[in-house]
Structure formats: structure tokens, C-alpha cells
Amino acid sequence: MAPHSSAPHDPDAAPSARAESQRERILDAAQRCFIARGFHAATVSDIATEAGISQGLMYRYFDNKRAMILALIERQLQSDQQSMRRNPLSADIVENLLAIHQLWTRGESIAGVDAAIASVALYAEITAEAQRDPVVADVLQRHDRLTTQTVCDWLRQHDLARGAAIDEAGLQRRTLLMRTVVEGLAMRAVRDPDIAPQTVRAMLAGAMAQVLND
Amino acid sequence: MAPHSSAPHDPDAAPSARAESQRERILDAAQRCFIARGFHAATVSDIATEAGISQGLMYRYFDNKRAMILALIERQLQSDQQSMRRNPLSADIVENLLAIHQLWTRGESIAGVDAAIASVALYAEITAEAQRDPVVADVLQRHDRLTTQTVCDWLRQHDLARGAAIDEAGLQRRTLLMRTVVEGLAMRAVRDPDIAPQTVRAMLAGAMAQVLND
Amino acid sequence: MAPHSSAPHDPDAAPSARAESQRERILDAAQRCFIARGFHAATVSDIATEAGISQGLMYRYFDNKRAMILALIERQLQSDQQSMRRNPLSADIVENLLAIHQLWTRGESIAGVDAAIASVALYAEITAEAQRDPVVADVLQRHDRLTTQTVCDWLRQHDLARGAAIDEAGLQRRTLLMRTVVEGLAMRAVRDPDIAPQTVRAMLAGAMAQVLND
Amino acid sequence: MAPHSSAPHDPDAAPSARAESQRERILDAAQRCFIARGFHAATVSDIATEAGISQGLMYRYFDNKRAMILALIERQLQSDQQSMRRNPLSADIVENLLAIHQLWTRGESIAGVDAAIASVALYAEITAEAQRDPVVADVLQRHDRLTTQTVCDWLRQHDLARGAAIDEAGLQRRTLLMRTVVEGLAMRAVRDPDIAPQTVRAMLAGAMAQVLND
DNA sequence: AATGAATGAGCCTTCATTCAT
DNA sequence: GATGAATGAAGGCTCATTCAT
Numbered sequence: 001m002a003p004h005s006s007a008p009h010d011p012d013a014a015p016s017a018r019a020e021s022q023r024e025r026i027l028d029a030a031q032r033c034f035i036a037r038g039f040h041a042a043t044v045s046d047i048a049t050e051a052g053i054s055q056g057l058m059y060r061y062f063d064n065k066r067a068m069i070l071a072l073i074e075r076q077l078q079s080d081q082q083s084m085r086r087n088p089l090s091a092d093i094v095e096n097l098l099a100i101h102q103l104w105t106r107g108e109s110i111a112g113v114d115a116a117i118a119s120v121a122l123y124a125e126i127t128a129e130a131q132r133d134p135v136v137a138d139v140l141q142r143h144d145r146l147t148t149q150t151v152c153d154w155l156r157q158h159d160l161a162r163g164a165a166i167d168e169a170g171l172q173r174r175t176l177l178m179r180t181v182v183e184g185l186a187m188r189a190v191r192d193p194d195i196a197p198q199t200v201r202a203m204l205a206g207a208m209a210q211v212l213n214d
Numbered sequence: 215m216a217p218h219s220s221a222p223h224d225p226d227a228a229p230s231a232r233a234e235s236q237r238e239r240i241l242d243a244a245q246r247c248f249i250a251r252g253f254h255a256a257t258v259s260d261i262a263t264e265a266g267i268s269q270g271l272m273y274r275y276f277d278n279k280r281a282m283i284l285a286l287i288e289r290q291l292q293s294d295q296q297s298m299r300r301n302p303l304s305a306d307i308v309e310n311l312l313a314i315h316q317l318w319t320r321g322e323s324i325a326g327v328d329a330a331i332a333s334v335a336l337y338a339e340i341t342a343e344a345q346r347d348p349v350v351a352d353v354l355q356r357h358d359r360l361t362t363q364t365v366c367d368w369l370r371q372h373d374l375a376r377g378a379a380i381d382e383a384g385l386q387r388r389t390l391l392m393r394t395v396v397e398g399l400a401m402r403a404v405r406d407p408d409i410a411p412q413t414v415r416a417m418l419a420g421a422m423a424q425v426l427n428d
Numbered sequence: 429m430a431p432h433s434s435a436p437h438d439p440d441a442a443p444s445a446r447a448e449s450q451r452e453r454i455l456d457a458a459q460r461c462f463i464a465r466g467f468h469a470a471t472v473s474d475i476a477t478e479a480g481i482s483q484g485l486m487y488r489y490f491d492n493k494r495a496m497i498l499a500l501i502e503r504q505l506q507s508d509q510q511s512m513r514r515n516p517l518s519a520d521i522v523e524n525l526l527a528i529h530q531l532w533t534r535g536e537s538i539a540g541v542d543a544a545i546a547s548v549a550l551y552a553e554i555t556a557e558a559q560r561d562p563v564v565a566d567v568l569q570r571h572d573r574l575t576t577q578t579v580c581d582w583l584r585q586h587d588l589a590r591g592a593a594i595d596e597a598g599l600q601r602r603t604l605l606m607r608t609v610v611e612g613l614a615m616r617a618v619r620d621p622d623i624a625p626q627t628v629r630a631m632l633a634g635a636m637a638q639v640l641n642d
Numbered sequence: 643m644a645p646h647s648s649a650p651h652d653p654d655a656a657p658s659a660r661a662e663s664q665r666e667r668i669l670d671a672a673q674r675c676f677i678a679r680g681f682h683a684a685t686v687s688d689i690a691t692e693a694g695i696s697q698g699l700m701y702r703y704f705d706n707k708r709a710m711i712l713a714l715i716e717r718q719l720q721s722d723q724q725s726m727r728r729n730p731l732s733a734d735i736v737e738n739l740l741a742i743h744q745l746w747t748r749g750e751s752i753a754g755v756d757a758a759i760a761s762v763a764l765y766a767e768i769t770a771e772a773q774r775d776p777v778v779a780d781v782l783q784r785h786d787r788l789t790t791q792t793v794c795d796w797l798r799q800h801d802l803a804r805g806a807a808i809d810e811a812g813l814q815r816r817t818l819l820m821r822t823v824v825e826g827l828a829m830r831a832v833r834d835p836d837i838a839p840q841t842v843r844a845m846l847a848g849a850m851a852q853v854l855n856d
Numbered sequence: 857a858a859t860g861a862a863t864g865a866g867c868c869t870t871c872a873t874t875c876a877t
Numbered sequence: 878g879a880t881g882a883a884t885g886a887a888g889g890c891t892c893a894t895t896c897a898t
Contacts, residue, residue, distance in 0.1 A: 040254035121345040128338040184398025202387040468682035549773040556766040612826025630815040
């Protein structure tokens with residue numbers, strides 16, 4: 001019908017660059033609102049205002065509020081994965097996590113930092129949602145396995161580099177420990193923001209020793 | 215107005231036993247609803263039905279919905295603490311956590327089990343709320359420190375029992391590790407419910423070794 | 429739970445007298461609004477205002493707007509049937525229809541008159557809805573057959589009274605003619621309200637002669 | 643602005659052939675949508691899609707949705723009249739009506755058939771609208787009288803052809819009967835689609851005998 | 857103490873209409 | 878002429894809260 005442009009409401013067509021950037025603007029706004037108020041308390045009106053567009057227009061880009069939530073979750077998971085992939089294991093891992101812990105502690109949303117968890121509030125809310133919404137649970141699990149694979153590959157490379165024998169069961173154990181400690185630390189940062197940094201550093205040093213050298 | 219009992223709406227009077235048990239019933243119902251649907255999606259009507267009372271009556275026990283949420287959070291934190299206090303460190307700690315991990319994995323609400331986290335969804339939602347609501351954050355932090363103290367005392371007792379030297383910095387590090395691993399594992403259980411149990415056991419064995427024996 | 433009263437929102441309980449009278453008030457208001465503006469143009473807010481209650485309260489008595497429409501249609505059909513049943517065939521049938529035609533012509537809603545069609549606008553709108561909504565179509569057809577039976581029985585009694593032989597095919601033909609003329613006349617009354625009464629009377633006389641005496 | 647053609651948005655200019663054909667396309671689409679969903683439930687977007695043009699463009703041909711409805715009603719009435727004029731009274735009138743009744747019964751829109759009522763749903767909705775909107779009522783009545791005149795002329799010709807004396811009052815009576823039966827039958831077709839065809843034929847035979855031979 | 861009817865604010869969503877291109 | 882992005886005003890509906898009984 002209109003050969004030179006494909007509207008966002010035409011599901012068969014690839015979205016135009018403008019449409020894509022609008023979606024991103026909306027998702028950015030949604031992210032801020034969801035972090036600030038939560039998935040259910042944030043209103044479509046909030047998001048529209050934050051995005052600087054009218055409420056009605058949002059429905060050209062998303063079928064409904066739930067679709068916004070799902071799209072945001074999907075985007076968040078993909079961004080998390082990319083962060084993990086870009087951020088190789090290093091000797092500085094303890095110091096890196098320590099720095100990120102400080103940001104979590106301040107409740108700031110982390111942009112430009114390669115953190116697997118950009119906002120603890122969003123991470124927690126997505127997790128809660130996964131226990132209620134099977135669609136969210138599925139998306140989450142699919143991404144989770146990719147991330148686990150990424151971490152596992154890291155460790156395998158690390159072992160090869162240091163000439164250690166490859167032990168698959170051990171790799172999985174250490175991957176799980178790595179992820180558990182990171183995510184647990186995020187929760188700790190919110191629930192008691194005043195832990196002494198040296199305690200965190202010592203804990204991380206011990207745990208990362210197991211991750212990297214066992 | 216009610217000559218034979220001090221009504222719960224009289225703030226100056228000590229709540230009667232009956233009033234106290236009503237509050238408990240309501241909070242029990244609220245807990246089930248909040249776990250199933252979340253703080254904001256659960257309606258007052260849901261909770262009233264679940265508690266088997268009328269909507270209007272709830273407002274004799276709680277000023278409003280927010281007060282219910284706060285009371286539930288408070289109660290949850292106290293119950294978590296009691297679990298921790300009742301559940302001393304033992305050689306079975308790995309197997310205990312493994313069993314709880316299975317329950318988390320199934321998304322079941324844990325009753326009668328001495329788990330620090332009765333429902334991961336509720337735990338996550340409370341954490342998210344803490345990053346938005348300073349009142350929640352304060353309550354959370356106050357309880358958190360008590361719990362940290364409880365765990366720390368455990369470990370001190372454990373060290374005394376095995377004749378180890380007492381190292382305060384080490385105790386704090388191991389306490390943090392303990393809590394981080396438990397809370398991280400709860401999140402892992404939701405985000406990827408299909409991790410192999412032997413992997414979890416191996417990870418826990420390694421981490422708990424550091425907690426108990428370092 | 430409450431043994432002495434059954435709330436309208438409890439689907440298992442028989443509605444209380446109060447609830448029933450509220451439903452009637454709402455349906456009365458809905459009828460006025462639907463006649464004045466149509467099923468789809470009339471708003472729930474219109475109806476609430478007309479009924480003198482709040483919007484929210486309507487949803488204690490009807491699940492949604494569609495349920496109101498369906499309930500009104502059902503009530504209308506039942507009332508039509510009762511009119512037919514109360515209003516036996518008589519020598520005055522021509523004059524009766526003539527009088528009703530005058531009311532139709534003025535677009536007035538007919539109350540207290542035993543007219544099969546109380547409001548032509550409502551009758552037309554229900555008919556239109558039947559061609560779109562299978563549920564409405566079903567309800568309509570079910571009632572229609574009862575009404576047809578009622579008219580058919582009238583005519584049979586009439587024939588017996590005048591000593592005529594009973595001819596089933598003929599009864600059905602005359603029943604159909606009777607109903608067709610009545611409903612057709614209703615439409616005529618709206619589409620050209622200025623037909624001369626003597627023309628209507630003459631037409632009815634001829635048609636009713638066939639209905640009553642063939 | 644458009645030097646080579648008189649644009650439809652210029653009210654002083656005669657509409658170009660192109661503009662006229664666009665209007666027809668839009669009205670065709672509108673008719674399909676209105677039949678399927680009703681005046682108020684059909685959206686401008688529906689109609690635009692059905693017509694294969696953009697929403698914005700429709701506003702170059704019609705001021706607003708109401709203007710579309712009015713134009714469609716006007717066109718419908720004209721087309722009905724032409725059908726009546728093209729379709730002279732004949733011995734087959736009973737069989738013709740019987741065939742049309744079948745189409746009404748199936749809820750199909752009748753195209754290419756010389757039926758006075760192309761769609762019962764549309765006919766009913768227009769009738770309902772006439773009782774609300776004086777503009778519609780006026781247009782309807784004006785057309786109605788022309789149609790009545792057309793039918794009346796038919797019958798006069800018929801009488802002349804068979805050598806009967808011309809009786810003006812009788813002509814009006816028979817015209818009214820004719821129209822009443824046709825429109826009443828349309829309603830019957832929707833409200834009880836399962837009437838036996840032989841019953842319809844017998845009823846029509848009797849009524850048309852009065853129309854043609856009295 | 858207890859009920860549940862009643863309210864009204866506000867939410868998600870739709871849609872007629874406008875406007876920049 | 879033509880598009881479709883954008884707007885804003887409702888509309889249907891929900892729900893926390895209040896109140897008469």
C-alpha cells in the first residue's frame with residue numbers, strides 16, 4: 001500500500017528507523033518509571049509524560065502496557081548479556097564488583113557501566129514477576145541459560161590460559177557461585193546499604209578465589 | 215462504644231487478644247495474596263475474601279492498604295529473624311539449603327520450614343519496595359542488622375566450639391558471604407529453576423566451607 | 429458467610445429484594461438511554477446518571493455494559509410476551525393497533541399500554557444487534573417462538589369459538605401475517621409518521637380480516 | 643494548489659469524476675463496515691482500511707464520521723428507490739420476495755439483487771437513528787414519500803392494465819399494505835430465521851392477492 | 857464488631873480528528 | 878492528493894476507601 005514506509009502498526013513490515021527510535025524512547029521512559037514506581041504502580045500516563053508523547057501514541061508502538069513490560073524485560077536481559085560478554089574476567093573483578101556495589105548501594109541506575117544488574121529494583125521486580133507470569137519466566141530462563149553459558153566459557157578460557165585441567169562439573173559449580181554471589185550482593189546492597197566496603201572486598205576476594213582458582 | 219473490649223480502633227488501648235488474632239488472620243491472607251499477585255496487583259477485596267471477612271472490617275485493623283503492606287513487611291522480617299535464630303548452624307546446612315532451594319524452585323510458599331526467605335517473590339518485591347520507599351528501607355535495614363548480628367553470633371559460637379581463634383573481621387566477611395549466597399541462591403532458583411541439584415550442592419559445599427571453616 | 433443477606437456479587441445466591449429493585453432501576457435508566465442514544469452511543473456514565481447512582485455501583489449489579497444490554501433485551505422480550513398474552517384478540521384489534529400506531533408515530537415510549545413493541549427505536553436496535561451478536565440472536569429467536577405460539581393459540585381459540593375447522597398450516601400463515609403486519613407497521617410509523625390514519629385503518633382492516641376470518 | 647483538477651475540498655467546485663469515484667469507494671467500504679458492526683461500533687479506521695486508503699484522506703471527502711453516515715443513508719435511500727422503480731410488479735412478486743427473504747434470513751448483504759432492503763441490519767439501524775436524529779428523520783421521510791408514490795404508481799398501472807376502476811383511497815391502502823408486509827417480513831427474517839418457507843409463501847400469497855387484486 | 861452498599865478518583869485503552877510532510 | 882504520526886477527549890472498568898445500618 002505504501003511501498004516506501006512501513007508503519008509500526010503493520011505487523012508484517014520491518015519497523016522504520018523512526019519507529020524504532022520511538023520504541024526506544026518509550027522503553028527508556030518506561031524503564032525510569034518502572035524503577036521508580038514498579039511495574040504495576042507506574043501508569044501509562046507516567047510513561048507517556050516521561051517520554052514526552054501523548055498516551056494514545058504509545059499504543060501505536062505497543063499493544064498494551066503488558067507488552068511494554070515484556071519488551072522492557074527482553075531488552076534488559078539482552079543488555080545484561082551484552083554487558084557480561086563485553087566484560088571479561090580479570091584480576092580486577094573484585095574491585096569492579098566493589099565499585100558496582102557502591103552504585104547499587106546508592107540506588108542509582110547504572111548507565112554506561114558494564115554491570116550485569118543495571119538497577120537492583122528492576123532486577124528484583126523482574127524476578128518477582130517471573131514467579132507470577134509464565135511468559136516472563138520463560139523469557140527469563142532462556143536468557144539465563146545464555147548468560148550461564150557466557151560465564152562458563154569465560155572460566156574455561158581462564159583455565160586454559162592458566163594451564164589448568166578442564167573439569168566440566170567444576171566449571172558449572174564455579175559459574176553458579178559467581179552468579180549467586182553477584183546477585184546476592186545486589187540484594188545485600190539494597191537491604192543494608194551501610195556494609196563496610198572492606199568487608200565486601202574481603203568477602204568477594206574469598207568467593208572469587210574459589211571462582212577463579214579452584 | 216464497645217464496653218466489654220478495647221477496640222482496635224482505639225489507638226490508646228492495648229489490642230485485645232481477639233483483635234490481635236484478627237490482625238494475624240488478615241496478614242496471613244495478605245501474605246498469600248501478595249505472594250500470588252504482588253503488592254499492587256493484589257486488591258483489598260482479594261485479601262478480605264481470603265481472610266473471610268468483609269472489606270469494611272479490614273479498615274478497623276489497618277488504616278489503609280499501605281499500612282497492611284508495612285505491617286506484613288515488618289512481620290515477615292521478624293519471622294525471618296526468628297527462623298535464623300531457631301535454625302542453628304549445623305553440618306547439614308548444605309542439605310538444608312538444598313532442600314529449600316527445591317521449594318524456591320517450585321515457587322511454593324514455604325510454611326513450617328525454617329527458611330529465611332519464605333517466598334522469593336515476596337522477598338524480591340520487598341527489596342524493590344525498599345529502593346522506592348524510605349520507610350520500608352529503614353525498617354529493612356534495622357532488621358537486617360539484627361539478622362546480621364544473629365548470624366555473626368552463630369559463627370562466633372561455632373568458632374569457639376571448634377577452638378578457633380576469634381577474628382572479628384573474618385566473622386563479618388563470613389557472615390556477609392553466608393547471607394549473600396543464601397539470597398543469591400533464592401534469586402537463581404527463580405530465574406533458572408532447572409539447575410542440576412548436584413551443581414547446587416557442590417557450590418554450596420564450597421561456599422559453606424569458607425563460611426564455617428575459614 | 430452472611431446468612432441473612434445475599435449480596436448481588438455472590439453469583440450463587442438469590443438476589444435480595446433490594447438488589448433486585450436496584451437492577452430494575454438500572455435497567456429502567458438503561459432503557460431510556462438506549463432508546464435515546466442507542467446501545468453503543470449510550471455511555472455507562474449516562475445510565476448511571478439517569479439511574480441516580482455512581483458508575484462504580486453499576487458494576488455490582490452487572491458484569492459490564494454488554495451484560496446490561498443483554499439483560500435489557502431479555503427483559504424487553506419477556507415484557508413483550510406478557511403484553512401479547514394479556515391482550516387477547518378482539519373485534520377492536522384494528523382500533524387498538526391504530527392507537528398504538530399513533531404513539532409509535534410520535535416516537536414516544538409506551539408504558540402501561542399492552543403493545544408488543546414498546547419503543548420502535550429499541551425494537552429496531554435489538555433487531556440490528558441480533559444480526560451481529562449470536563447471543564442476542566439466540567435469545568431473540570427463543571422468545572420469538574414463544575410469542576408465535578401465543579399468537580397461534582389465540583387464533584386457534586378464535587376459530588374454535590366461531591366454529592371454524594382447525595387448519596394448522598392456515599394458522600401458521602395467519603400468525604405470520606399478523607406479526608409481519610404489526611412489526612412492519614411499527615417501521616412505517618417511524619419512517620413516515622404522516623400517513624393518514626384512515627389509510628392505516630383501511631390497511632389494517634383488510635389484513636386483520638385475513639388474520640381473523642380466513 | 644492542484645491546478646489541474648477541482649479538489650473535493652473546494653466546496654465551490656463541482657467534484658471531479660475521480661473525487662466522485664473515491665467517495666463511492668469510501669461509501670461502499672462504510673456500508674460494509676456499518677452492516678457488520680453498526681454506525682457507532684464501526685471505526686473510521688475500519689472504513690479506511692476497507693476502502694484501501696489512509697484515514698487522513700477520508701477527511702478530504704467527508705467532513706467527519708457523521709457526514710459519512712448521512713451520505714450513506716442518503717445513498718441507500720436513493721438506491722432503494724431505484725430498486726423499486728426497476729423492479730415492476732409481476733406475477734412473480736411472491737417468489738421474488740421469498741427468495742429475498744432467504745437472503746435476509748442468512749444475514750447476507752444483498753448486492754445486485756433488486757431488494758428494497760439491502761441489509762436488514764442497516765435498515766433497522768437507520769430506522770432507529772431516524773427516531774433520534776431529526777436530520778435523518780427528514781431525509782428518511784422525504785425519500786419515503788417518493789417510494790410510496792412509486793409503489794402507488796405501479797399499482798395504478800397494474801389496475802389500468804387489468805381494466806379495474808381506479809380508486810385512490812384503495813391504492814393508498816394497498817400501497818401501505820405492500821410496504822408494511824415487505825418491511826415486516828424483513829424484521830421477521832432476522833428475529834426468527836427458521837420460519838418454514840411454505841408458510842412465508844402462503845402468507846405472501848394472501849397478502850399480495852390483496853395488494854394486486856383488491 | 858461487622859457488613860456490604862456506595863462513591864469517586866483514576867487507570868488502561870480506543871478513536872475521531874488534525875497536521876506535518 | 879495522500880500519508881500516517883500524533884493528539885486529546887472520552888469510554889469502560891477497577892478499586893481503595895467511606896458510611897449507613
